[in-house]
Amino acid sequence: MRPRIHPSILSADFVNLEHEVGRIGNADAVHVDVMDNHFVPNLTFGQPMVERLLEVTALPLDVHLMIDDPDRWAPGFASAGAASVTFHVEGSADPIRLARAIRAKGAFVGLALKPGTPVEPWLASIAEFDMFLVMTVEPGFGGQSFMSETMPKLRSLADAVEAAGSDLLLQVDGGITTATIGIAAASGANTFVAGSAVFGSDDPNAAIEALRVAAAPGPEAGAEPEDG
Numbered sequence: 240m241r242p243r244i245h246p247s248i249l250s251a252d253f254v255n256l257e258h259e260v261g262r263i264g265n266a267d268a269v270h271v272d273v274m275d276n277h278f279v280p281n282l283t284f285g286q287p288m289v290e291r292l293l294e295v296t297a298l299p300l301d302v303h304l305m306i307d308d309p310d311r312w313a314p315g316f317a318s319a320g321a322a323s324v325t326f327h328v329e330g331s332a333d334p335i336r337l338a339r340a341i342r343a344k345g346a347f348v349g350l351a352l353k354p355g356t357p358v359e360p361w362l363a364s365i366a367e368f369d370m371f372l373v374m375t376v377e378p379g380f381g382g383q384s385f386m387s388e389t390m391p392k393l394r395s396l397a398d399a400v401e402a403a404g405s406d407l408l409l410q411v412d413g414g415i416t417t418a419t420i421g422i423a424a425a426s427g428a429n430t431f432v433a434g435s436a437v438f439g440s441d442d443p444n445a446a447i448e449a450l451r452v453a454a455a456p457g458p459e460a461g462a463e464p465e466d467g
């Protein structure tokens with residue numbers, strides 16, 4: 240699969256979001272960080288923003304909910320038209336039931352895990368989800384440093400996905416740059432959120448392409464070029 244790049248509008252200019260999403264035409268989706276100042280110590284925007292963004296971009300919206308009680312709020316984001324709705328396992332009373340409710344509204348569903356949250360309890364349930372999000376920073380803010388200690392968790396997930404023959408997306412979010420994306424890709428990630436690395440660039444589309452190139456596996460060491 241070609242590496243998927245989802246720029247996070249958390250690092251965009253909030254007073255000019257229509258213009259900002261117009262600068263990332265090369266992206267595979269727009270990552271929308273919803274924060275409630277309870278689940279994380281930061282506050283962004285909610286469902287009305289998703290509804291309005293859908294009117295100004297043709298890109299799919301990848302909603303990342305960092306909120307208390309996603310069981311109550313997440314299905315509404317799916318009804319509003321988000322392509323995918325990802326909620327945190329730490330905040331949900333019944334993640335499997337919520338995943339089914341989101342799918343029933345026609346959206347893909349993602350399960351997010353903070354850096355310190357183990358994935359083992361969920362490996363037997365990957366079929367209930369379309370995506371897992373392994374947070375590579377503590378959720379709440381853009382511009383933090385990539386936590387490579389989360390990579391064994393990603394590798395466990397990638398092994399479970401391969402064993403199941405599943406096409407689950409494995410997303411990483413936090414500190415993704417051209418210097419770190421290859422580490423996450425080598426551990427099995429195929430979907431990459433990048434905020435500051437994209438919107439901090441003068442040319443966001445070129446930054447997206449540079450991330451894609453940096454995520455792609457290089458030529459096999461020792462491989463011989465084919466003749467003819």
Ligand SMILES: O=C(CO)[C@@H](O)[C@H](O)COP(=O)(O)O
Pocket residue numbers: 247249250270272303376377378379380381382383412413414415432433434435436
């Ligand atoms: O969910 C979050 C932060 O909680 C992210 O989506 C950030 O927006 C990523 O920003 P960078 O680390 O790429 O600057």
Ligand SMILES: [Fe+2]
Pocket residue numbers: 247270271272303412432
């Ligand atoms: Fe995010």
